Amino acid sequence: MKSMVIGGIVLIIALIAGTYIVAGDAFNSDDYINSLTMLGAIAIITITVFVALKYINQIKNDTASGELAEENWDGIGEYKNPIPTGWGLAFIGTIVWMFWYWSVGYPTNGFSQIGQWNEETLEYNKKFASKWENPSEETLTAMGESIYLVQCAPCHGVDAEGIGGKAQNLTHRMSKESVEYVIKNGANNLKSDYPGGMPPMMLTEEADIQAVASYVAGGFKGEQPAAYGVCAGCHGADGKGIAYVGPSIVEYTDALVTSVLNNGKKGAIGMMPSFKGRLNPTQEKALATYIRSLGE
Template identity: 30%
Template sequence: MSTAHESHDAHVDAASGTATTGHEWDGIRELNNPLPRWWLWTFYACIFWAVCYWIAFPAWPLVSNYTTGGPELLALARAEGRVAFADNCAPCHGAGGGGAKGFPNLNDDDWLWGGTLAQIQETITHGIRAGDDLGHQGNMTPFGAVLSKAEISDAADFVRSLSGLVPAGTPSVEKGAAVFKANCAVCHGEDAKGNQELGSKNLTDGIWLYGSDKATIVQTITNGRGGVMPAWGERLSPTTLKALTVYVHTLGGGQ
């Protein structure tokens, strides 16, 4: 019985005249025959084709960016998002996203917390004042104990004038502008266009969450506002959250 022996000494095979690889096991040696040229060229062509396919195929991201998908993928995401919206969001925002008093209309281009895909997904996932540490926490301060009724009335006239509901130059509007600058501009901005980092409303676009009549605005300034939205991150799957994000983004055109 022969004993297994491994050697790494290369030599020329006497029968074929071909050099070996130097590997020997139990008397068996491996000839160092080159691979067939047709096989090598086919192998290299497959590598080249694989690299081109990886770059061109739309489901794979490159190093610096993510893919944008295509119309079919967008339609599929919107369809799934529409179903999820009807099941979870429509009771507050309406079946078509038109909103209601105190519930934002998602069909316009007015975004309290930002309208990019990332911002919408953050809002849906973590909610607003919903007990999630990563959620939005904004609310409007009540000024009933800070301002007089006359000052609140003037501020309401000024806010309404920004949308053309009260003529500019009215005495109450001019006085309200001073009240606004001293108390409201810190959140809504001196130009009253709001601040999405705070969730403060753009007061110049003619879109009203609670109503545009003076009584409603006086009530808002006096008592403040504190909207709440559930956090859906632990209720819905990541795929459903993304589909909802795409659907809501397309309703209002996004940002």
């Protein structure tokens, strides 16, 4: 046993020395976390080696003893021995360390790049909201154009005409094909703002579908088809929408643009992903203002 203890001490010293050789340059800084890490490594190495030596010695010299439990299998059972004291203390110590780490240990009181970034972002957003609290229409349009070119142009095109029909043409409200698609397939993309959604085939006659689609896509010009009365129940007789019931189908209102940005939109030409969290309310309003200016 004496030779095993000496060998264990030599092994501990060798492992600690190896750890210091590999990572020793980190302990010259003022960061106390590195020192705590080294102390933890020494403790783990020491405990591991001596626990291993203890049980190796037990395997070599100890014999089973104590009160045998009643449960057994083919005469093989377990003794009612208490847990090893060292194991129990190590288990409790681990729990204590866990609470220390969560409450006062690293990284809760240490420097965090993510924390610094969050603080700077919140401060910038605060300044942004204060600076643009009451922007003019001209300012909103200019701001919206910048946002559009970065966030929207890759799909809708710099000219907002949809890049060959692969995305919605934003220079006018909607195409006849888009209206037909919604009538036939329904729309439930804007659930957070218009919870009722729109069921498919509110109009069943093809002639009615064509008449309503032409009227809506044409900007509500000319004689209103009788079949549009089905649509007016949610979108209003003038098509400007009803809050929490149906969106405007006349123009890109602030509410509609914000809802599409937050929910995404599925239509005849594909799926637009959600942009929720990318823009603040002022930027969303600016984008809606710029999109409306395209139709003018």
